[in-house]
Amino acid sequence: MNINPISPVSAQRTINQASGINQADYKQFSDKLKNAMNNFTENLESANDSLNKTIVGDSEHYLDFLIQTEKNAMNLQVTLQVRNKVVDAYNEIMRMQL
Amino acid sequence: MSFIKALGISATGLYAQKKRIELVSQNIANADTVLTEDGTPYQRKVAVLGENKNYRDFSTSLDRFSRPLENSGVKVTNILNDDRPPKIVYDPDHPLATEDGYISLPNIDTTEEMLDLLAASRAYEANTTVLNTTKSMFAKSLEIVR
Amino acid sequence: MLNNFDLRLNFLSKSAQGLNKRNDLIAGNIANIETPGYKAKDIDFEQTLRRHLTVDSSGTSAVRPLSSTFDHFTIRNKVGLTEDMSGNNVDIDKEMVAMTENKMKYDLVVEAIKAELKLMNIVIDSNK
Numbered sequence: 265m266n267i268n269p270i271s272p273v274s275a276q277r278t279i280n281q282a283s284g285i286n287q288a289d290y291k292q293f294s295d296k297l298k299n300a301m302n303n304f305t306e307n308l309e310s311a312n313d314s315l316n317k318t319i320v321g322d323s324e325h326y327l328d329f330l331i332q333t334e335k336n337a338m339n340l341q342v343t344l345q346v347r348n349k350v351v352d353a354y355n356e357i358m359r360m361q362l
Numbered sequence: 363m364s365f366i367k368a369l370g371i372s373a374t375g376l377y378a379q380k381k382r383i384e385l386v387s388q389n390i391a392n393a394d395t396v397l398t399e400d401g402t403p404y405q406r407k408v409a410v411l412g413e414n415k416n417y418r419d420f421s422t423s424l425d426r427f428s429r430p431l432e433n434s435g436v437k438v439t440n441i442l443n444d445d446r447p448p449k450i451v452y453d454p455d456h457p458l459a460t461e462d463g464y465i466s467l468p469n470i471d472t473t474e475e476m477l478d479l480l481a482a483s484r485a486y487e488a489n490t491t492v493l494n495t496t497k498s499m500f501a502k503s504l505e506i507v508r
Numbered sequence: 509m510l511n512n513f514d515l516r517l518n519f520l521s522k523s524a525q526g527l528n529k530r531n532d533l534i535a536g537n538i539a540n541i542e543t544p545g546y547k548a549k550d551i552d553f554e555q556t557l558r559r560h561l562t563v564d565s566s567g568t569s570a571v572r573p574l575s576s577t578f579d580h581f582t583i584r585n586k587v588g589l590t591e592d593m594s595g596n597n598v599d600i601d602k603e604m605v606a607m608t609e610n611k612m613k614y615d616l617v618v619e620a621i622k623a624e625l626k627l628m629n630i631v632i633d634s635n636k
Contacts, residue, residue: 294631309568312516315620316569319523319613320554326616333623340627344634364579365528368535375539382542411543431583436543485541488600492535495611499531502618503524507627 300343307336370386374414374435375489381438382409382482386475393470396458404468408445411436413494444469513624519571520621526553526581527614534607537598537622546596548603551581631634 314329385407395404416482446469454463533549540546561569589597 307569308512312570313568314518315616316519318616320558320561321611329616330619333620335622337626337630340630341634344630348634368528368532371532371535373540375535375541378539407624411540413543413546431549431553433533433549433583434540435536436539470597481542484600485538487534488538488541488604491604492531492538492615495607496531499528499611499614501613505618506621 297346300339300346304336304343306341307332307339313335365496365500369493371433371435372489372493372496374437376486376493378411378436378438379482379486379489383479383486384480385409385441386479389468389470389475390472393468393472395468396465403448403466404470406446406468406470408442408444410440410442411488412439413437418428433446456464509558515571515573515626516624517621519557520617520624522556522560524614524621526551526557527610527617528595529553529581530610531607531614534603534610537603538600538607541598541600541603542596544596546598548586548589548598549583550586550606551583553581556581594598 311329311332314325314332317324318326318329390408392404398404414435415432415461448469450464451467452463453459453465456465459465529551530553533551537548560572562572563569586597589599589602591597
């Protein structure tokens with residue numbers, strides 16, 4: 265009688281299959297988060313640039329600075345709240361009894 | 363402490379212009395003063411203005427030798443008599459008239475005094491505006507810690 | 509981000525100082541508006557600050573790193589003004605305009621400082 269070796273079961277894959285999430289989705293989400301962070305940095309730099317130019321004499325962009333600054337504050341809050349939710353979700357999963 | 367310096371400087375401006383306005387009042391009030399204490403007609407008074415580097419700020423006076431250009435307020439350095447001759451007017455009925463019937467009136471021209479008054483008022487107002495701006499800038503800074 | 513934050517605040521603080529100094533000088537110019545021989549003064553605010561900015565290929569400016577030692581602003585006589593008979597070259601209208609513009613820039617800089625601090629506060633609050 266043949267005894268087949270038991271194939272190692274990946275807990276991750278089981279959870280994935282059970283909850284319907286797959287690797288591709290993970291990557292998409294983490295990429296989105298990375299993009300959001302990059303965008304945020306660029307927006308910060310853009311706001312700074314507008315203000316710098318206003319201070320040293322070219323005052324056309326002061327409105328850009330004001331609008332971008334408010335957007336940045338809002339973006340940061342949203343990003344951080346998303347991060348908090350992700351952390352909360354992770355914690356909840358870890359708490360689950362397997 | 364920048365704003366203290368600026369307030370001090372504006373204060374010197376207000377004071378100097380106020381002095382000029384006082385002199386205008388004095389000149390006009392004495393337009394007909396034929397006889398003063400020293401026997402002559404009243405002479406028009408003029409304020410001479412000069413830079414004032416002694417406003418209340420220690421750090422600037424310490425730096426006086428290291429910095430070639432510095433900020434300064436203003437002060438009345440002198441009140442001079444206008445040397446132009448008095449107006450000779452024919453008025454034989456005047457108690458102080460000479461034998462020929464002439465009296466010497468002060469060399470004051472109302473129009474000239476009015477122009478001075480306007481200039482001094484305008485300068486006074488400008489100093490007030492600067493003072494208010496300095497106050498606003500300080501108030502704005504306080505928002506940082508609100 | 510923290511490093512950049514420090515650099516930005518330093519730059520903004522120096523900008524605010526310079527604008528304060530310029531306000532002082534405008535106060536001095538206006539106080540001496542009728543002083544014989546008086547020459548209007550200003551500081552080289554824009555030139556000094558420009559030295560502390562770098563501009564990349566796309567025209568975006570940023571504060572130069574290692575800008576911890578800022579040059580001092582230098583007080584200079586204003587140029588291009590006409591003198592009256594006594595040599596005084598203060599133009600009351602130019603000074604009033606300069607004062608207004610200065611105040612506007614100052615308000616913007618203070619708002620920028622508040623915004624930087626607010627961003628940090630958002631991060632701190634989010635961790636509670």
